[in-house]
Amino acid sequence: MPEIRIENLSHTFGKGGANALTVLDNINLQFESGSFNSIIGTSGCGKSTLLKMMAGLFTPSDGQMTLDGNVIEGTDRRRGMVFQQDAVFPWMTVARNISYGPRLRGASNKEQAEVEAKWTEMVGLKGFEDRWPRELSGGMRKRVDIGRVYANDPDVLLMDEPFGALDAQTKERMQSDLLTTWQKSRKTVVFVTHDIEEAIFLSDKIIVLSSRPGRVHHIEEVSLPRPRNDEMRLTEEFLDIKRRLWGMLDH
Amino acid sequence: MTVMNALRSRRLWLGALSIALVFAFYIWITNRPDNNPALLPPISDIVASFFTNLESGNLLTALGASLFRIAMGFFIGTTLALVIGCLIGWYKVVEYLLDPLIEALRPIPPLAYIPIIIIWFGIGEFSRVLIITIACFMVCVVNVIAGMKNVPQVYVDAASTMGASRFQVFRTVAVPAATPFIITGYRIALAAAWTTLVASELLAAQNGLGFLLQEGRRYFMTDQVMMIIVIIGGCAFIMDRIFRKIQSHLMQWSEARE
Numbered sequence: 001m002p003e004i005r006i007e008n009l010s011h012t013f014g015k016g017g018a019n020a021l022t023v024l025d026n027i028n029l030q031f032e033s034g035s036f037n038s039i040i041g042t043s044g045c046g047k048s049t050l051l052k053m054m055a056g057l058f059t060p061s062d063g064q065m066t067l068d069g070n071v072i073e074g075t076d077r078r079r080g081m082v083f084q085q086d087a088v089f090p091w092m093t094v095a096r097n098i099s100y101g102p103r104l105r106g107a108s109n110k111e112q113a114e115v116e117a118k119w120t121e122m123v124g125l126k127g128f129e130d131r132w133p134r135e136l137s138g139g140m141r142k143r144v145d146i147g148r149v150y151a152n153d154p155d156v157l158l159m160d161e162p163f164g165a166l167d168a169q170t171k172e173r174m175q176s177d178l179l180t181t182w183q184k185s186r187k188t189v190v191f192v193t194h195d196i197e198e199a200i201f202l203s204d205k206i207i208v209l210s211s212r213p214g215r216v217h218h219i220e221e222v223s224l225p226r227p228r229n230d231e232m233r234l235t236e237e238f239l240d241i242k243r244r245l246w247g248m249l250d251h
Numbered sequence: 252m253t254v255m256n257a258l259r260s261r262r263l264w265l266g267a268l269s270i271a272l273v274f275a276f277y278i279w280i281t282n283r284p285d286n287n288p289a290l291l292p293p294i295s296d297i298v299a300s301f302f303t304n305l306e307s308g309n310l311l312t313a314l315g316a317s318l319f320r321i322a323m324g325f326f327i328g329t330t331l332a333l334v335i336g337c338l339i340g341w342y343k344v345v346e347y348l349l350d351p352l353i354e355a356l357r358p359i360p361p362l363a364y365i366p367i368i369i370i371w372f373g374i375g376e377f378s379r380v381l382i383i384t385i386a387c388f389m390v391c392v393v394n395v396i397a398g399m400k401n402v403p404q405v406y407v408d409a410a411s412t413m414g415a416s417r418f419q420v421f422r423t424v425a426v427p428a429a430t431p432f433i434i435t436g437y438r439i440a441l442a443a444a445w446t447t448l449v450a451s452e453l454l455a456a457q458n459g460l461g462f463l464l465q466e467g468r469r470y471f472m473t474d475q476v477m478m479i480i481v482i483i484g485g486c487a488f489i490m491d492r493i494f495r496k497i498q499s500h501l502m503q504w505s506e507a508r509e
Contacts, residue, residue: 055412077414087409091504093425101413103421132504145409152413 003033009063009120023049025061031205033095034186036179038199039061039207042249043096043250046214047192048084051158053083053188067156073181078081080154084161088133095120095129097144101152115151122181123147126234135179137171143177150181157182162196163198172230175201196245200238201228208248218248257371292474293466297481299475314482316459317448320376324383325444329437331384332391338434339392340429341421353392361386361443362450371455379451387440387449431505434498441477441494445487455473481497 001006011024023046031037039047052058054065056075065072071166096103098119099112107115120129123143133141143160149157163171175198182189193199199206203222212216220241224232232238273348274294280286288296304310315373338345339353346465368396372378410420452461460479467475 056406057411075408075411075414077412079412081408083405085403085405085408087423089406089409089427091430100410100423104413104415104419112349129440134504149413158412221400247405 004029004031004065004067004190006030006050006054006065007061007063009050009053009065011046011053011058011060011062015061022213025215027063027214027216029189029207029216031188033188035203035204036182036189036191036202037207038191038193038203040193040196040199040203040245041208041209041214043194043212045209045211047209047213048160050209050214051081051160051190052194055079055158056143056227057081061084070196076154077152078240079158080149080152080156081158082145082149082160082162084164086133086138086141086145086165087142088148092131093132094125094136094144097133098147100148107132118236119147119151122150124177137170139166139220140175142166142174144183155187157187159187160195161188162191163194171198176230178202179226179228181232196249197233197240199243200224200245201233206241214247218243218245259462267425289471289473292477296474297477300478301482304463304475304478305444310482313458313460313463314486316456317485319463320383320451320459321444321448323380324448325387325440326389328384328444329440330389332365332388332395332436332440335435336392336395336433337399337421339397350396353389353396357389357393361389361447362503364449365454374454374456379448379456382451383447385445386443390443391436391440394432394436395429398429398436398484401427401432434494434501436493438491438498441490442487445483445508449483 006027009027011021012020013208014020019072026243027050041047041049050060054072056072058078059073072079079093089100092100095116099107099115102112103151116129120126120234123146125140125143125147127141128136136144148164163174166174176221179202189202191199191202200222205215206220206222208220209215210220224235224237277291278294281288281291292300301310302394333338335349339349340346342398361382365382368378369379381419405427406424409419415423448459449461449464451466452459456462456465458484464476464479
């Protein structure tokens, strides 16, 4: 049973007004439970808007989305999100950031400590528990961000170009580590990016959106075996997909 | 670290230097044969006035009365500012309701309320505390509102998508994110408290530092006037320093502390 379903979804900013701008036009998609999906497209194709709608931060002007058959309305801890910008709370230490979600629901100190220990380790931040975010690099802060969302145990993970601001090496490490973490818990992931290689490396399915207005242009199933490693980035199959998608994003 | 220490000590030295220069200039000018001590009393007279007033108990009584007024006005004013500022900054309905009122009242200097307050409430303790309260509230509330409005949206979104209720977002995100603004508001309020304190005591008081200033003027005791000015400067300085300590403790997480 598909976990997330998007049906006849359109969105127009300033609908009915003189400057109405349609950013998404009749989107129909479904994301299987436990799959890793990417949405790619050039800037302005509405991919971030679509993701924010799945998070419940935005209401589409037409159509609907459902999670396990329930209409998505407003934010919910079941749909966790990692943002493009730095969203780590600077006034909390690394550990307090990680246990933020459980604390919201009144977790005991013991439960919080367990969550902190588990997820600082999982995202590779052991030993940094008591640091302030300002003392960490951009890559490490992203790790805090991802650990915090995972520690909150959502059903769906929405990621909006989370590695967009990182340098190439850090980015590749983060991609591998994200896959490792994902492999262990198999949450449904919807990952927005404009980086084709990143999308291929991570995903089971890639949705290519065309620009202005955003429409589903192509859906690519990626059948590279898992677990994936960096050598796969140079295989014929990988490069084939890359070439194909490259052509689509060009126009 | 050594570079930091070197910079720090240079900063201290230069600061002390400018104060020392003003002192030296004052001593030089008061020692000139054509100096009129009634206008510029020598430092020895100012110090003597300090001890006279200390021994007679006038100074401590005045200081106590003034500090009490400041404490009351500051505490009530900033507490109201915190509560109302948070409500305005966080709840659109409250903002639409109260923001125009605050904006309309904001340009009015707090001292302009003194005549009407005296007409309504007389020249008692209540009136003086009320003026200080108004002054503290007005300067502080503006900062609290600004702080709440400058909470980065991504923090709010992050908390919401982790399941935080609107009130939880307010408590765990908006208030801490606005802390730098709020603390600045408190510091400005403290300065405003001193300004309005002296003004209110100059106009209508039987005790307090402002009263001693007024008394010094009336009986031409310039040394007393000078002494009180230094006392006020010293007290305000010490309080501001204490506030900075609190600030840098609360703002350990921020890159831009101090």
